[in-house]
Amino acid sequence: MSNNSYGPGLYIIATPIGNLQDITLRAIEVLGLLDCLYAEDTRVTGVLLQRHGVKTALHSYREAAPRHIVERTITQITNDIQAGKKVGYVSDAGTPGISDPGDYLVERVREAGLAVIPIPGVSALATILSVAGLSVQRPLFVGFLPRKKGKETLLKKLGEGLGDYYDGIVFYESPERVVTLLESLQKWGVPLRVCLGRELTKKFETLYYGKIENVLQELSQNTVRGEVSLLVTLDA
Numbered sequence: 001m002s003n004n005s006y007g008p009g010l011y012i013i014a015t016p017i018g019n020l021q022d023i024t025l026r027a028i029e030v031l032g033l034l035d036c037l038y039a040e041d042t043r044v045t046g047v048l049l050q051r052h053g054v055k056t057a058l059h060s061y062r063e064a065a066p067r068h069i070v071e072r073t074i075t076q077i078t079n080d081i082q083a084g085k086k087v088g089y090v091s092d093a094g095t096p097g098i099s100d101p102g103d104y105l106v107e108r109v110r111e112a113g114l115a116v117i118p119i120p121g122v123s124a125l126a127t128i129l130s131v132a133g134l135s136v137q138r139p140l141f142v143g144f145l146p147r148k149k150g151k152e153t154l155l156k157k158l159g160e161g162l163g164d165y166y167d168g169i170v171f172y173e174s175p176e177r178v179v180t181l182l183e184s185l186q187k188w189g190v191p192l193r194v195c196l197g198r199e200l201t202k203k204f205e206t207l208y209y210g211k212i213e214n215v216l217q218e219l220s221q222n223t224v225r226g227e228v229s230l231l232v233t234l235d236a
Contacts, residue, residue, distance in 0.1 A: 006030065006033055006086060006117075007086070007115065008081050008082075008083075008084045008085055008086055008114075008115065009081060009086065009087070009114060009115030009116060009117050010077065010081060010087050010088070010089060010105070010106070010109045010114065010115070010116045010117070011030055011034065011086060011087065011088040011089070011117045011119055012088075012089055012095075012096050012097065012102060012106065012116060012117070012118050012119065013027050013030060013031065013088050013089065013090050013096075013119040013121070014027065014090075014094060014095040014096075014119060014120050014121030014122055014123065015027070015045070015048055015090050015091070015092075015093060015094065015121065015122070016048070016093060016121075016122055016201065017093045017094045017122050017123070017124050017127065017200055017201055018093070018199065018200055018201035018202035018205070019201040019202060020047070020048055020051045020052075022121075022122050022201055023048070023052065023121060023122070024119070024120075024121045026119060027119050027121055028052050028054065030088065030119050031049065031052070031054045031056055031088060032054050032055075032056060033086060034056045034086045034087065034088040035056075035057070035080065035085040035086050035087065036056065036057045036058075036059055036080065036085065036087055036088070037049075037056045037057065037058050037059070037087075037088040037089070037090065038058075038059050038060065038061035038073070038077065038087065038088065038089045038090075038105075039058060039059070039060065039061065039089070039090050039091075039092075040061070040062060040090070040091045040092045040100070040101055041060075041062075041092050042058050042059070042060050044092045044093075045058060045090055045092075046058060048090075056088070059073075060073075061073050061077075061089060061105065062101070063101040063102070063104050063105070064101070070104075074105060074108045074109075077105070077109065078108070078109060078112045078114060081109070081112075081114045081115075082112075082114065089102055089105060093122075094122055094123050094124055095120065095121065095122070095123045098123060098125065098141075098143070099143035099144055099172050122201075124172065124197075124200055124227075124229045125141055125170055125229070127197070127200050127201070127229065128170060128195060128197050128200070128229040128230070128231050129168075129170065129231060131195065131197070131207060132168075132195035132209070132231045133195070133209070134168060134193060134195060134231065134233050135167075136167050136168030136231065136233055137167060138165075138166045138167045138168070139166060139167070139168040139169070139170055139231070140158070140161075140165075140166035140168070140169045140170070141170045142158065142169055142170060142171050143170075143171070143172050144171075144172050144173065145171065145173070145181070152184070155184055155185070159185070159188035159190070162188075162190075162232075162233075162234060163234050167233060167234070168231055168232065168233040169231070169232045169233075170229065170230065170231050170232075171229075171230045171232070172227065172228070172229055172230075173227075173228045173230060174227065174228070175198065175224040175225050175226060175227070175228060178196070178219070178224055178228045178230065179216065179219055179220070179224070181230070182194070182212060182215065182216050182219070182230075183216070185212060185232060186212060186213070186216075190234060190235075191211070191234065191235035192211070192212040192232055192233070192234060192235055193209075193210065193211055193212065193232075193233055193234070193235045194208070194209070194210070194211075194212050194215050194230060194231060194232050194233075195207065195208070195209050195230075195231040196208040196209075196215055196219075196228060196229070196230045196231075197228065197229045197230075198224055198225065198226045198227070198228050198229075199225065199226035199227075200229060202226065204225070204226070211235060212232070
């Protein structure tokens with residue numbers, strides 16, 4: 001695709017989940033062509049831009065910010081696009097809108113009748129599925145569970161559907177809560193196999209495979225650090 005093919009709009013750009021080399025050639029090209037780039041955390045994204053020699057103007061857009069700040073930023077973004085500018089958005093890691101901020105921004109830009117262009121790339125979801133070796137063909141992506149309200153009810157319903165409606169479930173979890181999650185899954189009372197990845201694509205990447213009880217035993221002997229991706233399926 002030539003540079004002239006990129007018109008005004010909001011570019012949703014996937015970035016590495018760890019290793020800064022895991023970014024597509026197209027993403028680097030687009031990042032360099034943008035009139036401005038908005039990021040969940042400018043410090044994190046600044047490191048990525050510097051690594052790849054991109055000098056695009058960088059601004060902050062945080063969906064967790066006070067509502068008036070969010071709305072003011074979205075107004076600026078839509079005005080820029082209407083003026084013919086190419087505006088990008090990245091989250092800290094992976095693909096925006098997938099257990100990451102960005103969906104509200106996309107919704108508002110689409111409501112304004114403006115173009116939203118995906119620049120796909122790395123996702124922890126695809127990464128954990130690719131190395132599991134569990135023959136999962138119909139995965140259900142859950143992402144992060146609710147912290148408290150509704151968590152146990154949701155887990156119960158997920159267990160009831162496993163095997164009938166989907167043959168695997170993918171969760172994202174923090175290192176502090178992953179053991180508790182595995183213990184909750186054991187309460188389903190069915191044999192389970194898991195693939196658990198921590199620090200995916202980073203220096204200390206670690207993958208655990210096997211029966212859920214064996215993985216729990218391994219985790220009890222090791223300190224879990226870094227965000228966790230977990231695939232769960234029935235043990236045939």
